[in-house]
Structures are given as structure tokens and as C-alpha cells.
Amino acid sequence: MITERLYYDDAYLTEFEGEVIEIRSNGWAALNRSAFYPTSGGQPFDTGTWTIGGRDLCVTDVEVEDGVVWHKLDGPVSVGEKVHGKIDWDRRFDHMQQHAGDHMLAGAVWQMFGGVTIGLHLGKEDSTIDMTLPDGRTHLTPDEIAALEDTVNRRVQQDDPIRCWFPAPEELETLPARKKPTVKEHVRMVAMGDYEMVPCGGTHPSTTGQIGPVKILSCTPSRGNMRLCFVAGMRAVRLLRQAYQCAGDMAAAVSADFDGAPEALKREREAALTQRKDLKDRLTLAALEMLKAGKEGDLYAAHLLFADHDTLLKAASELTKEPQAIVLLSCPKGEGRMLVFARGKDAAPDMAQLLRAAGARGGGKPDMAQGSTPDGEAMKKAIELLK
Ligand SMILES: [Zn+2]
Structure with missing residues (x-):
């Protein structure tokens, strides 16, 4: 049975x-x-x-x-x-909207661009359709996507009837279906307006208007084909609400209106990056000034409270231009300290060896080593070892 x-x-x-x-x-x-x-x-x-x-x-x-x-x-x-x-009707109707939205997109891509659907997935958040396009194309242009979205939503707004039926074999042969059925008997067809007709056993609303808005989220190459990602119906409404809220919050954060927000955000980012670079340059200068003032023979050594790892590297690279220079630097890192040991090309001590001999964790090359230590003992010990 x-x-x-x-x-x-x-x-x-x-x-x-x-x-x-x-x-x-x-x-x-x-x-x-x-x-x-x-x-x-x-x-x-x-x-x-x-x-x-x-x-x-x-x-x-x-x-x-x-x-x-x-x-x-x-x-x-x-x-x-x-x-x-x-x-559970809410769940079912949501599925009907996504599924029928898929039909509308697949039918329109077939008519407009000759794309053939090879797979679809209805997900919890959004849905995808995999398609092959003529000439091995793997995506649509932004203008083509906009035209596709407009066509589909216009057809939705026409509120055309959606009809499902089991045609007799003679009728089936005459139908202008987008895809041919894989079997000859008990084939269920679905037709939407006069622009989409395929064999399908799914559930559909009775008119296209009930699909609600259809929004394409992305169009990307996928394994040599094209993948369209979309939402329909209440999902599209919720997404628009969320996107509008997000865009509004971002615009407010940069004191701009909607249209001006992307440009304002870009300006703020550029200003912040310039400021950060400027600050880093000044920190390096301050470090160099301090180190030069405390120089003993060829040894530059200091724990720089205000510096970060990047500052240590920049200062070390500058100071080791002196062939005999030995540079032992540290800065705070979490609860402990970060160490950068470096030397000029004619200085003798092996920095990686020195770092380990001083009891720090880390390593590197003879002319440059980095590591960390829980306290200031490793730095003190390294200076003593050098003397
Ligand atoms: Zn269907």
C-alpha cells in the first residue's frame, strides 16, 4: 500500500x-x-x-x-x-515561498541567459541554485543580476496563477517544459504564468504573488558552474529589515546619511590608518632616542614600557645598521615580556644562543632572535653574559 x-x-x-x-x-x-x-x-x-x-x-x-x-x-x-x-504551517509556507522562488529564478535564468539548473539546496538561512551557463560562463554581471531580479519580481507582482497537475502521456509530450520528465507516467507538472513549466513534486503557493519579494544575495562560480544564492518571501523581508538596521547603525556611527556612509567610513578608516602609522613612527623615534642616550660601548639595551613588538623590530633594524652594534630590547607582553635580540653584521655573539642562555623561550638566527620571558631576569642575565 x-x-x-x-x-x-x-x-x-x-x-x-x-x-x-x-x-x-x-x-x-x-x-x-x-x-x-x-x-x-x-x-x-x-x-x-x-x-x-x-x-x-x-x-x-x-x-x-x-x-x-x-x-x-x-x-x-x-x-x-x-x-x-x-x-507546522509557518515552516511549510516558508518552504513553499523559497521553493517557488527557486522556480521563478531558474525559469528566468533559462529564458534570459540559457542557464540550465543542475542542483538546488533549500537552506535554513538562504537557498542556492547551481546552474550551467552557455560558453562556460560561471557568473552573471551585476547588470544581468539586476535585470534577472527585476524580471522575477515583476512576475511575482503580476500574481499569476500557479497550477499543478498530472497530465496524460499524450498531453505531456506536447508541453513546452523547461526540463523533460525522467519518467513517462504519473508525472506531476507545475506551471507558473506562461514563463515556467517543469515536472515537480514539491509544494507551491496558488499564485506567484504569495512568493513575496525575491532577492539574489550572491552569484559566484562553483565547481565550474554558477551558484545563485537567494531568499524569498518573509525571509527577504527580514533580511531587508536587518540590512536596513545595520546600514543605519553604520551611517550613524560615522555621522553620515545612508548615501554618504560608505564614503565617510572609507575616509575614517584611511584617517585611522594614517594616525596609527604616524603613532608607530613616533614610538620608534622615541625608542631610538632613548636607546642612543643609554648606549654603553656597542650595547643598546632597554625595557621599553611604551613600545610594542613592531616598535622593537623597527628600532633593532635601525640600530643594527651599525656593524658592531648589539641590541637587546624588551617590551610588555601580557603578564611577561617580549624580547628582541639583534646584532650588526660584524658583532660576534650569537643572538639565538644568548636568548636561550639567558633562560628565555624562543629562538632565531645568530644575528636576530625573538622570544618571551615571564619577568626581567632574562634581560639582566643576557647583559651579564655579554660582559
Ligand atoms: Zn516545484
Whole structure:
């Protein structure tokens, strides 16, 4: 016995009566008739409840196998029990909007650019369609994406009828479908306005207007094909709300209006980068001045409280231009200190060896080593070792 799939005739049916015809030990049960949509054709399953004699069970997954619709339940049932089923309509209608949005995009890309759909995925956040384009193209231009989005949303706003039916084999052969059916019998067709017709077993709204806004989020190459990412319906409304809020917050943060925000943000970033570079240059100058003032013979050594790692490297690189110079520097790093030991090209001591001999963690080359130490002892010890 196969399951009568009630959603084929009426995608708006949310409650129904059925009977358990088969059970499996792992919590799955089949009905003689069901409005629950099983995962198939890129559209995820419905969730909802079964009520059996006043007892409610949750349906957490739905699959189809050889024409039998199986429901995963959170409690036991028996063959022959009468079931009142109820699907989660918000989830289903969201899926209908995304799924029908996918049809609209796929049909329009086929007509406008000759793209052929090879796969689709309806995700929790957004959905994707993988397509092959003629001449090996792997993306559309921004102008083409805008034209595609306009076409699809215009068709949505026309509120054209969406029709699903099982044509007789003779009729099937004459239909101008975007894709040919893989089987000859029991083929279910869906037609939207006069611009989209394909075999499909999914659930669709009765008119295109119910799909709501369709927004393309990205168009990227994917394994030699093109991947369109999109949202439709309430997802598009929520995304617009979120994006508008985010753009408004960003504009306010840089004291600009919407249109001026990107330019203002760019200016602020450039100013901040210039300021940071300027500060780093001044820190290096201050470090050099201090080190030169405290120079003993060829040794420059100091713990620079105000410096960071970058300042130490810059100061060391400047001072080791003197061939005999030995430069031992440290700065704060977390609870401990960061060390940079360097020497000029004619100075003798091996800096990596010195760093380790002083008890610091780290390493490097004979002319330049870096490491860290929990306190000032390593620095003191290195100076003593040199003397
Ligand atoms: Zn469909």
C-alpha cells in the first residue's frame, strides 16, 4: 500500500485524518494518507503533530520510500490507529515561498541567459541554485543580476496563477517544459504564468504573488558552474529589515546619511590608518632616542614600557645598521615580556644562543632572535653574559 499524498492536490491543507499502516522499531510510522511533505526535490520535510486519542506526538522528520510516506515520531504508535495530523504551517509556507522562488529564478535564468539548473539546496538561512551557463560562463554581471531580479519580481507582482497537475502521456509530450520528465507516467507538472513549466513534486503557493519579494544575495562560480544564492518571501523581508538596521547603525556611527556612509567610513578608516602609522613612527623615534642616550660601548639595551613588538623590530633594524652594534630590547607582553635580540653584521655573539642562555623561550638566527620571558631576569642575565 502506498500513501495518498494530500499535498499534491492541496498545498494549503494543514490538518487531515489518516490511519497507521506500518511501523518500524526506530520510531518511524507510515500513514495511508498524509499532508506531511517528505524531503525531496530540494525541499525539506514538514514538521508538526499527530494526535491519537487525545495523545499528541511530534513529527520530527518525514521521508518517502517507494511511494510510502514515513514519519519520525517522538512516541510509540500501533498499526490501525486513527491519526489526526497537523503540519507546522509557518515552516511549510516558508518552504513553499523559497521553493517557488527557486522556480521563478531558474525559469528566468533559462529564458534570459540559457542557464540550465543542475542542483538546488533549500537552506535554513538562504537557498542556492547551481546552474550551467552557455560558453562556460560561471557568473552573471551585476547588470544581468539586476535585470534577472527585476524580471522575477515583476512576475511575482503580476500574481499569476500557479497550477499543478498530472497530465496524460499524450498531453505531456506536447508541453513546452523547461526540463523533460525522467519518467513517462504519473508525472506531476507545475506551471507558473506562461514563463515556467517543469515536472515537480514539491509544494507551491496558488499564485506567484504569495512568493513575496525575491532577492539574489550572491552569484559566484562553483565547481565550474554558477551558484545563485537567494531568499524569498518573509525571509527577504527580514533580511531587508536587518540590512536596513545595520546600514543605519553604520551611517550613524560615522555621522553620515545612508548615501554618504560608505564614503565617510572609507575616509575614517584611511584617517585611522594614517594616525596609527604616524603613532608607530613616533614610538620608534622615541625608542631610538632613548636607546642612543643609554648606549654603553656597542650595547643598546632597554625595557621599553611604551613600545610594542613592531616598535622593537623597527628600532633593532635601525640600530643594527651599525656593524658592531648589539641590541637587546624588551617590551610588555601580557603578564611577561617580549624580547628582541639583534646584532650588526660584524658583532660576534650569537643572538639565538644568548636568548636561550639567558633562560628565555624562543629562538632565531645568530644575528636576530625573538622570544618571551615571564619577568626581567632574562634581560639582566643576557647583559651579564655579554660582559
Ligand atoms: Zn516545484
